Amino acid sequence: MTREKPKIAFYWCASCGGCEEAVVDLAEEILDVVAAADIVFWPVALDFKRRDVEQMPDGSILATFLNGAIRTSEQEEMAKLLRRKSKLLVAFGSCSHLGGIPGLANLFTRESILQTVYFETPTTENPECVLPGVPGKDGNGKLTLPYFSERVRALDQVVEVDYYLPGCPPLPRIITRAVATLLGEHLPDKGSVLAPDEALCTECPRKDSKPEKIALKSFKRPQEILIDETQCLLAQGLLCLGPATRAGCEAPCVQGNMPCTGCCGPPGRVRDQGAKALSAIASLVDSQDEQEIDTVLASIPDPVGTFYRYSLPASLLAHSRKV
């Protein structure tokens, strides 16, 4: 009898679907994955149901790759279920890793979000006042939208996570390398992020063009200037978060002439990516005058959305919701 292939699963929570695309983007390499492992659960592509997972023995899945942050009661239940059924739970992509872009919702209260989304947007028609977590009036009265929790959490704020795959979304090379690692004999330390533990400048093709001293009188947005394709983007006044962001992606954004936005999160030694990026960026301001410094910093339109774009729920600011 042939040895049974290891089982793997994919699941999505609060995410855009891009991480699913990233798996599809493996193209032919997905066949290598299928050759090595059985995909036992992947709602976006295969027709398995929750009850199928519930019937699996605990720990029978070798690894579950879960993308998306956790916001609703349903997501939390699925995360806990898959945790129980899997030997290894892998947070897949920025949202699951650090809270991601959905995590920026933590800047607002639950009430204001529900008010906007369920009542105020121009295209919303909700005469029955349906709200998540409140039993509906239609049918037999038992249909209920999952509860919408107080705030967005990263996966490891809900269940124990074994590994992290960074990126928005993780690049195919990071995924295939990670899958190979997990199917191999030597597992990395629990809690590892499966990418190099250095900042992106290491692999940036423009690294040599970065001067020792950068002094900026204003920060620029990509649409405001003609970007030199060879020079360090920070030196051109663009807010490139490469110095504060984990390497491994090989800087596709910079190669596409756009600054790094920090999706791979911070290197392992940093607790708060936004704070670190902010203190490094602030050191580039070329002024000793408080008023002028304010003017220079005012050229950064959305500081939280810039520096904490992918990491607000996992940051030290995690608990501040009132802004």
Add this chain to the structure above:
Amino acid sequence: MAESKDIDRNGVQIGVYVCHCGTNIAGTVDVKALTEYAATLPGVTMARNYKYVCSTPGQELIKRDIHELGLNRIVVAACSPCLHEKTFRNVVAEAGLNPYYFQMVNIREHDSWVHTDKRAATEKGKDLIRAAVRRVRLHKPLERKRVSINPAVLIVGGGIAGIHAALTMANAGKHVYLVERDATIGGHMAMFDKTFPTLDCAACILTPKMTAVKSHHNITLWTLSEVTQVDGYVGNYQVTIKHKPRYVIEDACVGCMECIDACVYKQAKVPDEFNMYLGKRKPIYIPFPQAVPQVVVIDRESCIEFKSGKCKKTCVEVCADRKAIDFKQQETTETIEVGTIILATGFFTFDAKRVPYYGYGIYPNVYTGLEVERLINAAGPTNGEVILRDGRKPQRVAIVHCVGSRDENTNRYCSRVCCMYSLKLAHLIKEKTEAEVFNFYIDMRTPGKGFEEFYNRVADEGTHFVRGRVADIYPNPGDGGRLLVCAEDTLMSTVRKIPVDMVVLSTGLEPQADAQDVRRRFHITCSTEGFFLERHPKLAPVNTFTDGVFLAGCCQGPKDIPDTVAQAGAAAAEALALIDIGYIEQEPNTAHVLEEVCSGCKTCIPLCPYQAISFAENKKKAEINEVLCKGCGTCVASCPSGSVQQNLFEDEQIFAEIEGLLAYA
């Protein structure tokens, strides 16, 4: 968060010692409650309180507990670490532990001295101790590094401060590089006639020291030279020095001065700087008869050979075989290595034109103190006669104190020396001319040995003293060019207008015009008035915030000759103390780059205030010179990838401390 006593897996055993500091702490903080609380904290094996933990029995108590109870981390809650951190680290080291397994909690300056509510102060003390206990368990053993010291010293400035420091160091057997930007050493003191209050001849006491400098085998004297760059760190400075051309080869010139007589200018025509432009010199000249080195210098601004290239060069002819004159001399630079630096760059005399109502530069009979000093001097432009520009001897002279001192519009500070030199000038003018002398003063400041006695002597000689700031000086119509000096005599409560032939403005002392450049070059700081800042006004008056750089004389602030010499001696002693140990022990709280993970983003490099970080091109990573690092932590905070860490301030230690502080029980 609930904590249990057994959570420690590393066998950490902490001892906490709460100091009463007499009633300094115990009067406001319940030390017994603190001790009892500390004993409940995880990892704490022993908590005690003691009247004076810094006393010998207090120290012995800690040592005994370390031996008997096997303590391996010590927390002392007492005064500021500035005072006793070193004491307790030594205690810990003497007991056989690494001295950095120690954390000090400041429950005096940060707690008992700033609060009155005993209950709240005690609670705050608990928070502070809890933070230290959480942090100390994460401390790592560290070692102080030793760096050897180059015994050579650089002294910048060849006035009396630089001269005295140079001779002291050289006599102690150290090699001295004395760098002076003018053509001779001697500084301001060489321009004075007499010195107060003893009326010693300034030249008589200064010139022997000047010649001693020149002949000393341990002193390399460079005149017409300036420091352009300083690299390195205490014990190992690399200093670049620029030698400006003298157009005379110093080693070839014997100081016969025949070239001066032979110059095509038969008459001296160039205003003479040394005589405050009151006399004339030739384009080839020696600044003053006792100048050191005794070597002529050519002023290229006025020399015909430089201006036209068509001079007969009679100077070269007369120099003949010595061939000392070299019109092609170029500026050169050289780099030397020294271990310590003494700055003795002196002062700048206040420009009296900045007080226009005193008429300096407008009325010819208004002089500055330094000009009169030259008039009185036998080697001066008038051979020691005090005469006005028109040759008359003044019969009435006004001396105006506090010009550019104690003045909201110019300098607020007192220049310290003006009262005394004004008294000295009053005495000398009277002696030379028998004129009637009026001293206009705000307050008479004579705090020094023999100073008050000198004041009384000058008063007894018949000098008039008018207590009041001079408001205006202007010509007295129909009085043969006499000037009227107007002041409110605050003792008589009346406005006085006194006609005089000569006005002497006692100008104050200011920082050198390029003090800020020099400050930057030597990585030191200036006080608000612009004088170089000492490390501590009382306890480290000749040290700076840069180790191995010391201050002497008026570059640190106005002072008279005795104080300058004393300070120069102190600076030399501080430098000698460093050199004679032979090495420097460095605090290990320095930053280091985690080389494997540094991305080479260069963010930290321009931020280091001590130029300790460089970019290693071969590795494409940042590198910190630990010897230069002062542990300020700027690079650590700025590193966007967390790849710079600092000993004693590792992230986990700081977070543990913060969490401890906030974990209110």
